[in-house]
Amino acid sequence: MKRLRPLVAHAANWEPPVPRKHFYAILALTALTLSTVALLPAPGDILEQPIRLELPIAAHGTATNEDNTEFNSIPDHELVEPDAASDEGDDIPVAPEPQWMEYRIRNGENLTSIFNTLGLSTTTLYKVLDADNKRRLARLKPGQVLELKIDEDNLLQQMRLRLNIKETLVLERKDEQYLAELITEAVEWRRAPVEGTVRGSFYQSARNAGLSAAQIQKIANLFQWRMNLAKELKQGDTFRVLLQHEMVNDQRTGNSQLLGIEFKSGGKSVSAWLSDDGNYYDGQGMSLERGFRRYPTHSRYRISSNFNPARKHPITGMVRPHEGTDFAMPIGAPVLATGDGVVLKATSHPLAGTYVVIRHSRTVSTRYLHLSKLLVKPGQKVKMGDKIALSGNTGRSTGAHLHYEVRINNRPVDAMRVKLPMAEPLSGKAKRLFLAKVRDYRKELAAS
CATH class of the missing domain: 2.70.70.10 (Glucose Permease (Domain IIA))
Known part of the structure; x- marks a missing residue:
């Protein structure tokens, strides 16, 4: 007791180290902070609070975990959206597909200049030329169209060139090389009769009827041992020709074949018909060709x-x-x-x-x-x-x-006047089949 008195006396005489009004303000703030902390829940209480999951709005309205018992029955480890894995790469750009382009060949261009224009490498050019073992690409013509498929790295993946109405050359990149393929369209042969009357020269009359220069020359060659068409045909004489044309998608390819021709001149008939053996014979199966040809050349030189x-x-x-x-x-x-x-x-x-x-x-x-x-x-x-x-x-x-x-x-x-031996005529079964075919050809011509 005696010891406490000096302490009390000392406390009664104690002065705070700051002014009194500041000291009481600090005291009040401390008391307020302690009371606020006392009202907060303990950390364990926070972890035990139920988690509220906000679900997306469905067609029938808003759904939450409180009123969707089906959702609450799914285990936690399955609560993963199906597209979550694919969303990770949404920002990665997708490589574009190679696109086809057309290049129309101009006068004076070849494959080298075309590849330079398109920025294709010399290595690619050599590989393409190696694949074209028939050297079709060395004969490019103005107006032809190259179709090229070039990828984003400017590598030629495929190339197409229409060679003619029925053939297309395709080159495709395979294992750093190119493979060439010739695609041929399906063809059919259609017969077409032609009729004409000699007005002026036979050549001009045949041209007016629709025959080509090559077809007229073939007819002249067929009859060179029988009659001179330029001199022996008279004005008003008639001719009928049966041709067949190669067709692709209703278009002529330019290939044709002479099946038969018949002249009516001065009351007599002179004809030539194609046999299965590839030779031409008259209406009785006699060969039109001599055992020799008159000239040792393709063309008639002076x-x-x-x-x-x-x-x-x-x-x-x-x-x-x-x-x-x-x-x-x-x-x-x-x-x-x-x-x-x-x-x-x-x-x-x-x-x-x-x-x-x-x-x-x-x-x-x-x-x-x-x-x-x-x-x-x-x-x-x-x-x-x-x-x-x-x-x-x-x-x-x-x-x-x-x-x-x-x-x-x-x-x-005299080679220009000597009578040369005739080739062998048809006989037996070959002759019978030939004469039956001639009858059919003549019916087609008569019906035209």
């Missing part, structure tokens, strides 16, 4: 010197027989065998130059002189129309030409 037993030689000036027919031909033009046979000689001589001799039978042979290049060898079998050499100006010659001879029993004859 005759610079005829067969002449008493001709004066242009170089020596001496009278020496000209035993053949000279055709004024440029160097390098094709020379054709005029009949089936075996090559007897294919060599050179100081006077004849490079030359070929063909034996056709025991009695008939032909000679071809002053050639520039041989395309056959001795002992080789040839067919009528085969290319045997190229024309030239070798040996004793005053200019580029072909000297052509026909010899019978080793005696020279």
